[in-house]
Amino acid sequence: MIGGPAASAPTALVEEVRRRLADDAGGLTPHRVAEALRAAGRPVGDATVLAVYESLRRDVLGAGPLEDLVRRPGVTDVLVNGPGPVYVDRGTGPEPTDVHLPDEAGVRRLAQRLVSSGGRRLDDAAPYADVRLPDGTRCHAVLAPLARPGTAISLRVPRRGGFTLDELLTAGTLCPETRRWLAGVVERRLAFLVTGGTGSGKTTLLAALLGAVPPEERLVVVEDATELRPDHPHVVGLEARPANLEGAGAVVLRDLVRQALRMRPDRLVVGEVRDAAVVELLAAMNTGHDGGCGTLHANAPADVPARIEALALAAGLAREAAHSQLGAALDVVVHLSRDRAGRRWVSQLGTVTRDAAGLVRVVPAAHVDATGGVTFGPGADALAELVG
Known part of the structure; x- marks a missing residue:
């Protein structure tokens, strides 16, 4: 034996x-x-x-030679940059591991198997893919020679169980003031967007906020790839679907937002606003669905109106209409920052107003530095009135 x-x-x-x-x-x-x-x-x-x-x-099986790294406590990302050492991120930036992938053929084979387990293909005709693996890990892969120095694989590992607002306070993502303000945002059913760069913790924070929603409310969550896992008893998730090998059968985010509106949501959540679905999200926020929310890539809260405008224009919504709906729909912007050491924290909150031309502006209400110090901005009074 x-x-x-x-x-x-x-x-x-x-x-x-x-x-x-x-x-x-x-x-x-x-x-x-x-x-x-x-x-x-x-x-x-x-x-x-x-x-x-x-x-x-x-x-x-599983993530192959990356399986042990995916299972290690505290790992949020596993990164493969072609043959050579594999890197992990535990929240403080990429660090090399003892796992070494010896050749490009093996990396390519691993990428193709991971993507196929998520129901997609990866080959010279379709050299990149973004899929959710059966265990919930998000996998993105790009084949060489598009990726250099070899096939690149990025695994985003979901945290088992998620965070609560109190845990984020302990971890330093929130300070006592932002903890109180965000609790007020949820309690008052304000419409909000969580903004920040890639890897800044937008999904983590949004999941924690949704976990604070009263248990009797029904959440309908729409995502391209399932990442939000709020600790809440009544969550219905809708996930987009790519086209099959024949190019048919795709279900896009915009279609799912329309379906979600027919599912009696108390709160409609769009995991990431990145395309024409912004039109449906704005419409939903303006039809009595209080507490709607989502995440948005943005460098600062002040950039949010321009980002929304660009997405809406691509969907055929005129600039004036986009700003009109945004101004009526959105209450608060919550912005996350990440420093070079990998520390993530809520660094800004902003409120929404309109200028003389009717265009939406996000007014700074509070700025939080890396040590938790708070500096108030011109929107502070409006924020205080909103959150109570």
Whole structure:
């Protein structure tokens, strides 16, 4: 009987066994690995068989050689930059690991298997893909030579259980003042957007805010790829679907927002506003669906009207109409920052007003520095009135 921990098998030996197993149909078993080793004239000791078997098994199950990294506590991202060391982010920036991918062929094969497990294809005709894996991990991959120095894989690992507002306060994402203001935003059913750059924690914060929604309210969450996992008893999630290999069957975010409006939501949530779905979101916020919210990529709260305007124009909504609906729909903008050390925190809050031309502006209400110090802006009184 084969037992005990397996050592790492030489890459050349694993590849030789892989080629021999590919020539004959059958499942991956230690017995078949031993037969392939004998046929190749290689040693067939228990330790060698188990090492080769484990290497092949990791390559065909779960996240393959990345599986252990995905499961490590505190890891938020696993990053592959072609052959070589794999990096992880625990919230303080990328750091190298002891996992090393030896060649481009192996990285490409891993990327293709991960993407296929999410129901998409990845090849020279479709050289990039963004999918959700069965365990909820979000996988993005780009094949070489589009990606240099080799095939790139990015895994965004969802936190099991999510955060509460109090946990974000303890972690330093919130200070006591922002904790109180955000609780007021949820309690008063204000419409809000969480903004920030990539990796700033927008989804994490939005999930925590949704977790603070009263349990008797029904949340309908619309996303391109499921990432929001609020700790709430009544959540219905709708996820967009890409086209199949024949180019048919796509379901886009805009269609799902329309469906969500027919599902009696108490609060409509769009996980990330990035396309023409902004038109439906604005319409929903203006038809009695208080407390609507979502996330938006923006460098600062002041940039939000321009971003919304650009998305709405692409969907055929005139500038004046976009600003009119935005001004009537949106109450508060919550902005997250991330410093070079990887620390994330709510750095700004803004309120919404209109200028003499009827265009929407986001007025700074509070600025929070990295130490939790608060500086109030011209929108502070409006924020105080909104949150009570």
